[in-house]
Amino acid sequence: MIIAIDGTLASGKGTIARRLSAWYGLAHMDTGRLYRATGVAALNKNVDFDDPDALADVARTLDLNDYSEEELRTAEAGQAASKVAAVPDVRAALLELQRAFANQAGGAVLDGRDIGTVVCPEADVKLWVDASVEVRATRRWKELTEKGETLSLQEMIAQLKERDDRDKNRADAPMIAAADSVLIDTTHLTIDAAVDKARAAVDTVIAQTSERSEP
Ligand code: DC
Numbered sequence: 001m002i003i004a005i006d007g008t009l010a011s012g013k014g015t016i017a018r019r020l021s022a023w024y025g026l027a028h029m030d031t032g033r034l035y036r037a038t039g040v041a042a043l044n045k046n047v048d049f050d051d052p053d054a055l056a057d058v059a060r061t062l063d064l065n066d067y068s069e070e071e072l073r074t075a076e077a078g079q080a081a082s083k084v085a086a087v088p089d090v091r092a093a094l095l096e097l098q099r100a101f102a103n104q105a106g107g108a109v110l111d112g113r114d115i116g117t118v119v120c121p122e123a124d125v126k127l128w129v130d131a132s133v134e135v136r137a138t139r140r141w142k143e144l145t146e147k148g149e150t151l152s153l154q155e156m157i158a159q160l161k162e163r164d165d166r167d168k169n170r171a172d173a174p175m176i177a178a179a180d181s182v183l184i185d186t187t188h189l190t191i192d193a194a195v196d197k198a199r200a201a202v203d204t205v206i207a208q209t210s211e212r213s214e215p
Contacts, residue, residue, distance in 0.1 A: 001026065001107040002122070003202060004115035005066075007129030007175065008174055009078070009163055010136040010143075012186040012194050016129060017193045018113035020202065031112035031119070032081065034094045036072040037064055039080025049083050056089035062196065075151065075159065082163045085113075086170040097099045113167055116178035125205045127198055128177035131187040133160055 003020055007013040014030055021028035038059045041047075047054045070076065083094040084090050091114075098119045102108050110119065116126035134157065141156040151159075177183065182201040186194045 001202075001206075002102050002120050003107075003125045003127070004120045004123035004178070004181075005109065005111040005127045005129060005198075006113055006115050006117070006175070007111075007127075007180070007184075008131070008136060008175070009167075010140040011129040011131045012113045012184075012189075012191060013127075015127040015191055016127070016184070016198045017109050017194055020152075020198055021109040023199065027101070027104060027106065027108045029098065029108065029110045031094075031098055031110055031115065033064065034059075034062070034070055034097065035081040035085045035090075036077045037062055037067045037083075038084045038090060038094070039069055040071055040141075042084060043076070043166075045098050049080075052087045052089055055084050055087050056093055059084070059090040059093035062170060064095075067191040070147075072144075073147070075149060076211045079159070080165065082166050086166060086172070087213060088172040091172055093121065095116050114173040116181050117176060118173045121178070124209070125202050126178045126181035127184055128181040129184045129186060131185060131193070133164070135187050140187040174205060180202055 005013050005017045005024065017028055017030065041058045041062060042049065042055055045058065047058055049055070067214070098110060102110055102120045114121055137153060137157040137160045140151050140160065144151065184194055184197050
């Protein structure tokens, strides 16, 4: 079984993906890490962000083991990720990696922005996770200020809007809900309630599949 989870930044999609992966015993890939690592590698190597060929080279030679979770979670890494993610050759370089992961024996959960539309259009379950920009910015701002980053909530809202716009409006694999995805709006939901909704969507598909395979 392949579960594709897409959605906006700080919508809760990562937590939902981790919880579903544990519940159903499926491998999990946070595909944003690939873009974050590419962005951080490009920053470290002083690569010109206006040079798509150089950025694609960084993506092709990426070793995820080179980066700590801490390094990848900064606001700067997020901004760099969103920029490299708009480069078609970067996306192409990271695509096969994601598809191979998705198609492993036993199935997988992948979360990102284009999993249900581009990476795994054949996924068994597709979820689209979203929340209001104010709620998402507050969540991410708390996370970052707890880690010692100093930015105001207003700056966080502005950054989030800028990243949403870039992710939505890029020409290649823009962030968009797949037509056959189930919406989970987490604006007023606790994480447990959001995970319950996600599990209900997966269980519906499992029940339909077993009905179809009964003699
Ligand atoms: O989910 P995240 O914040 O870790 O993602 C970082 C950036 O990577 C985000 O701005 C959009 C991009 N991304 C993408 O374009 N496609 C994906 N499948 C995952 C992330």
